[in-house]
Every structure is written in C-alpha cells, then in structure tokens.
Amino acid sequence: MTDYDESLDFATDPDPLSTSSEYLADQEGERLDQFLARRLPGLSRTRAQRMIQDGMARVDGALERPSYRLRFGEMVSVIPETAPEMAAEPEAIPIDVRYEDADVIVVNKQVGLTVHPTPGHSTGTLVNALLAHCPDLAPIGDAIRPGLVHRLDRNTSGVMVVAKNMAAMDALQEQTRARTMEKRYYAVTAGVPDPATGTIDAPIGRDPSDRRKQAIVERGKASRTEYWLRERYRDAALVECRLITGRTHQIRVHLSAMGHPLLGDEVYGSTSALIDRQALHAFKLGFDHPSSGERVVVEAELPDDMQGLLAALRDEAVAHGLDVEDVDTVPAVPEARKWRQSRHRARHIR
Secondary structure (H helix, E strand, C coil), rough: CCCCCCCCCHHHHHCCCCCCCCEEECCCEEEEHHHHHCCCCCHHHHHHHHHHCCCCCEEEEECCCCEEECCCEEEEEEEECCCCCCCCCCCCCCCEEEECCCCCCEEEEECCCCCECCCEEEECCHHHHHHHCCCCCCCCCCCCCCEECCCCCCCCEEEEEEEHHHHHHHHHHHHHCCCCCEEEEEEEEEECCCCCEEEEEEEEECCCEEEEEECCCCCEECCCCEEEEEEEEECCEEEEEEEECCCCHHHHHHHHHHHCCCCCCCCCCCCCCCCCCCEEEEEEEEEEEECCCEEEECCCCCCCCHHHHHHHHHHHHHHCCCCCCCCCCCCCCCCCCCCCCCCCCCCCCC
C-alpha cells in the first residue's frame, strides 16, 4: 500500500480506486461511507457503501459497516477494484490447541508465527494452520482473516480465541467492544517500573516519524493498560499487564513510554543478549462463551525462551543479594518521570 500523503490530489487521477491508498481520519465521529465520499472525488456515497460491503475499505485493517463512526487518527485503507483477491490456503502447520468446541477455538500461538497472510507473506501463518484444522472457518469473516477476533504480533506468544461461526464471531466482537474480554500478559522490562502498580492512560496512534511504529500521540485512540510488578531483578522486572483497550503494540508502546521497554524489543528501544524477540507473552484469556454464556478462562505457560530469560535474571539477582519477590522495595529511579495528561505526554494514574 502507498503511504498516506495529506497533499495527494486526486483531481489529476480519473480513478482514485485504481491504486491502493490510505487516508487518515481527520474528523471525529464521521461515518465511514461519508468519509470515503468526501476524500475520493467523484465517489458517490452509494458507491462508497458498496465498496465497504465488498471489503474494499478497512479501518486499521478491520472490516467495518458503512455506518461505522471513525475515531480521529484511524487509518482507512482502500483496496483497488482490480487488486487480486487474497485467500489463505490450508497448510499442515502444528498448532497448540488449548480449548475447542463447536463455536470457538483457543490456541497458544508460538513465537515467530504471523497471524494472517499479508501481501508478500501469503503462507505459513496461523490462519493457514487453522484452515487445515477447521475447514469450516473459510466463510467466516474475510478471506485472509477468517474467524479472527483479535491478533498477536508475530514475535509475541500466547493465547488467542478464534470464532468458528458467525454467531460466535459477532458475540466475541461485541465483548471486545464492551471490554469484557480479559487479556493478561507477562512482560519483562528493562529497568524496574516505579510505582510497582498502576494504570497507564495514554492515547496511541501511528508514529508520525515512522509509520511502521505506534506512539503516544495527542489525538490518538484512547488506550489504557493496567500493570503489576511481579518480580524485580537487578536491572529488569517481570510485569503483569491487563489490557483495558486493545491497540496495536499497546503494551510495548506504554511501557517504553514509561522508560521501561520490553527486553529484546529493538523496535521500541531495548536489545538483549538473553532473548531475541520482545519478551511478551499472552498468558491468560477470559471471555463469555457465545452460546452458553459461561465464563471461559484459558491460560498458557511461558514459552522456553522466556523461562530461560527469567532463570538467568533470577540467578543474577540472587547473586547480588536481591529478593526477586520483594516487589514492594523498588530501587529509587533518579529523576523519575511524572505522568499526567498534557499535550505530548501520558497520564499515569497511581
């Protein structure tokens, strides 16, 4: 896809749908169909609605209804009518199934597995594996994201739920919108967060200086992360996080903004000789079953690389006389950052 360019003038292009393009939502609450009709000269609202219904327009990668109300800073992608339709094919890729019935399947995604196909990466994904395991997933949602309710980064491990029918898809998406789906993660940070528990409330959007990254931006999407210090080491910590919202790279961005990026997360500021990916694992997922209404809670143990990382950090801490479970005694941080709502900074609620 082309990069968003606010100065792009479609007056010189007779058919703005001839190429893929992206547009940043610039009016809070505007309907998606109205936005497209406004941004694409010559496009009627009726045609915009048809585009959306045909899957030619997505908001931050997700399919939405024509009546969807945009949030400022959301990215609207337009896929050309002539673009070849991508479709995932079944592949015999091993997956770790933690729960399954007629409505849902919960998997423990391994490190290095991309969730769904993308241009240039059409095979070897979790979706390809799921289609081999559950052929009935094919008609649910769109062709490259069948059944997906949420995602994990390629190098983040842990539990994900996938819908196996449209009724389950609708129910789980509603829980996501209502924020009743519980998502908990273990993260290993560079340095020890102070205070030891709190909520980070900081809007997240695309990094204006690097479109591949997310950042705390003044008019980004509202984003909240709760965290608890579980173990402290010499110059690192094991932190439990609970997502209140679910933005792209949310935990990575929030903890990095606090001054404590995840170990191994080169994108957001921390390399490590002990782990070669961001030290982040989705260990717990809770949701109301789409049919029975009963609460389903699924957990996944830490993968080997994170267990090895923690073992090394614990050994180092003990060698320096530290009690890793004494989380109430956090080393003083010189000139600790003060978090509050302002034009360019986040609000940290203790």
